[in-house]
Amino acid sequence: MPLITSKANEQVRAIRALRNKRERDRRGVFFAEGARLVMEAARAGAGIETVLVVPERLRTRAERDVVGRARAAGASIVEVAPNVYDSVSFRGDPDSIGAVVRRRHDSLPERPAGELSWVAVHEIQHPGNLGTLIRTSDAAGGAGVILSGASSDPYHPVAVRSSLGAIFTQRVIETTPSEFAAWVKRYGASVIGTSPSGDIDYREASYRAPVVILSGSERVGLTKAQQALCDQVVRIPMVGSVDSLNLSIATALVLFEALRANQA
Numbered sequence: 604m605p606l607i608t609s610k611a612n613e614q615v616r617a618i619r620a621l622r623n624k625r626e627r628d629r630r631g632v633f634f635a636e637g638a639r640l641v642m643e644a645a646r647a648g649a650g651i652e653t654v655l656v657v658p659e660r661l662r663t664r665a666e667r668d669v670v671g672r673a674r675a676a677g678a679s680i681v682e683v684a685p686n687v688y689d690s691v692s693f694r695g696d697p698d699s700i701g702a703v704v705r706r707r708h709d710s711l712p713e714r715p716a717g718e719l720s721w722v723a724v725h726e727i728q729h730p731g732n733l734g735t736l737i738r739t740s741d742a743a744g745g746a747g748v749i750l751s752g753a754s755s756d757p758y759h760p761v762a763v764r765s766s767l768g769a770i771f772t773q774r775v776i777e778t779t780p781s782e783f784a785a786w787v788k789r790y791g792a793s794v795i796g797t798s799p800s801g802d803i804d805y806r807e808a809s810y811r812a813p814v815v816i817l818s819g820s821e822r823v824g825l826t827k828a829q830q831a832l833c834d835q836v837v838r839i840p841m842v843g844s845v846d847s848l849n850l851s852i853a854t855a856l857v858l859f860e861a862l863r864a865n866q867a
């Protein structure tokens with residue numbers, strides 16, 4: 604296929620349209636930008652439909668190999684001029700390689716099957732925080748991230764990039780507060796809320812797996828309904844003048860405490 608030099612090309616426009624959540628939802632795909640993410644998608648066996656690439660900007664053998672692997676797995680390779688790629692890229696991607704990937708539709712498991720931890724959050728606002736939570740859950744041996752209410756989209760370009768590829772391996776489940784509440788009871792996990800005003804120091808809580816770490820939104824914190832689901836609400840003691848930590852940082856500390864407690 605010849606190199607595409609027009610920003611108005613139909614395939615290019617269809618990929619550019621994936622900046623829009625409605626379009627991502629309608630087509631069930633998202634765009635993952637950067638060589639690292641495309642490699643992680645290929646490694647995880649994600650459903651790569653198309654790879655968009657600027658051949659003259661491929662710098663390393665690994666980047667060329669990933670295009671070959673995606674082609675061998677059935678993806679179509681669309682070669683474009685640098686200015687065409689730049690017109691699609693959300694944040695400017697010096698690698699100039701990106702993939703249109705099919706999203707999975709994960710569901711909440713009926714019963715525990717060896718999971719150590721889950722992160723759950725209601726109405727998270729910032730896609731960067733969400734991507735960081737997905738990445739951190741992966742790093743701490745977690746099973747995935749459960750979102751309820753009007754949460755940020757896990758397939759937003761910023762969330763995908765901040766996940767550093769964990770979006771392809773972690774389960775990401777979007778649900779409603781009432782479905783989530785019914786699920787935690789059925790599943791039988793210990794629910795650990797996190798709040799600056801929690802009543803237990805997070806280093807003294809009990810983390811018998813599986814645990815669901817329930818964090819509040821950036822703006823509102825844990826709601827009353829969420830607190831009612833918790834077996835324990837933990838706080839990370841702070842000594843400075845701020846009244847709270849960043850959501851992803853607070854959740855990360857508790858996730859790693861859960862990992863430590865279950866490794867001991």
Ligand SMILES: C[S@@+](CC[C@H](N)C(=O)[O-])C[C@H]1O[C@@H](n2cnc3c(N)ncnc32)[C@H](O)[C@@H]1O
Binds near residue numbers: 798819840847848849
């Ligand atoms: C920016 S904070 C929300 C602040 C909100 N005003 C409140 O009082 O919870 C976002 C979330 O991070 C977690 N968090 C922040 N600081 C924490 C701390 N010191 N201990 C435990 N969790 C914390 C909580 O889940 C909180 O809902």
